[in-house]
Amino acid sequence: MKVPFVHHFFKRLMSHPKYRWVVLIAALAYLISPIDISPDVVPIVGWIDDGVLITLVAAGLSQVLLERRQAIKEAKLAQTQANTALTDRTVNVDAIEVDDRTV
Numbered sequence: 867m868k869v870p871f872v873h874h875f876f877k878r879l880m881s882h883p884k885y886r887w888v889v890l891i892a893a894l895a896y897l898i899s900p901i902d903i904s905p906d907v908v909p910i911v912g913w914i915d916d917g918v919l920i921t922l923v924a925a926g927l928s929q930v931l932l933e934r935r936q937a938i939k940e941a942k943l944a945q946t947q948a949n950t951a952l953t954d955r956t957v958n959v960d961a962i963e964v965d966d967r968t969v
Contacts, residue, residue, distance in 0.1 A: 880926045893923045 879889045897919060906912040 876922050876926070880929060886926070886930065890923060890926055893919055893926075897923075 876889070879885050897916060902912065903915050904912050906916070
């Protein structure tokens with residue numbers, strides 16, 4: 867179950883690199899904090915907000931890791947292409963022989 871406003875807001879914040887780590891750290895701080903929107907003393911209702919938050923944090927972290935993996939892959943590909951371009955470029959120098967003997 868996704869709450870459209872919360873999901874959209876969280877997704878927009880997570881897509882911005884500047885705020886990404888702030889959001890993740892704040893979410894983790896909320897999870898370990900004794901202050902809750904719905905107290906964990908209430909059996910099921912108290913766990914719902916924690917479960918939703920854990921799910922959002924896990925999704926955010928997996929997105930960060932996937933983006934980083936893709937960036938590394940693209941950097942390696944660019945490096946490989948640059949190396950290939952350098953090795954493919956060969957310089958052909960024709961040797962000219964000059965005879966020292968005069969006729």
